[in-house]
Amino acid sequence: MNLIKLNIIGLSYSQFKSGAYALFLEEDNGLKKLSIVIGACEAQAIAIGLDKNIISPRPLTHDLFSSIADKSDLLLDKVIIHKLEKGIFFSSITFFNKTSNKSFLVDARTSDAIAIAIRFNAPIYTYKTILEKANDYLKEDKKESEEKNTHTELGVENTKIKQTAIIHLEELEKKLANAIQNEDYELAAKIRDQIKKINK
Known part of the structure; x- marks a missing residue:
């Protein structure tokens, strides 16, 4: 199956889960989007990774991992969101060892995979079937939000x-x-x- 490149477009408080955050991504042409519910720590790591103007006083876990990988001659090649089951996304990280010239896969939580990918400027991909399924979830959530007259929503297109x-x-x-x-x-x-x- 062909991979579809995703871009991060927003991060906001989750409307449907207390204490959680929603990370929004969309395909390159912007037609389909997906929303991933993540924890506060991962949201913080992603926000810091995206905003170069914010500098953490001490390295976060994802920063530490990235530094270790870099010192070990490892490059993060790509992140693939390869599965969506019961609203949970499953991802893998592809690393390239510059010493051995070999690649290998590592299973990871999607939030962690994205937080690390940001620090390597690595691309994030998924498959058409997953994007379509996730887009359907997003539409259902938006409809439910409108029916409940939610006034705290941050728009996907405008955050x-x-x-x-x-x-x-x-x-x-x-x-x-x-x-x-x-x-x-x-x-x-x-x-x-x-x-x-x-x-x-």
Whole structure:
């Protein structure tokens, strides 16, 4: 089966699972999307990996793994989301050993695989059947959300944070510094986006 390349387009709080996050990906042409429910730690790792302006005071687990792999002459070739069962995605990571010139597969949780792939700038793929199935799940979730009149949804196509009040720039900068100090990097990213809007 032909592989379909996926791009990360958004990360938000999950509407359907308390304490969890939703990671959104779409195919290259943007026609089909999928949503993956991930934990807070993995969401933090992905957010930091995507935003080069946020620097962790100490290396996270995925950063440590990436450093070890790099020192061991391992390249992350690609991540493949190869299975979707009962709403759970299954993935594998393909590594290439530069010393032996051989590739090998490693089974991994999809959230971990993506967090590591970001650090290697490695592509993420899936198959047509999985993308179609995941897209159906996403449509069902969106319909359910609309029926419940959910007002906290962050759009898939537009992940801008909805501001509920106008906050002074200095207050935002203090909140940003505090969020970084507390290692709440997703909150820091949201605050930074608000600062950018004010500065425009």
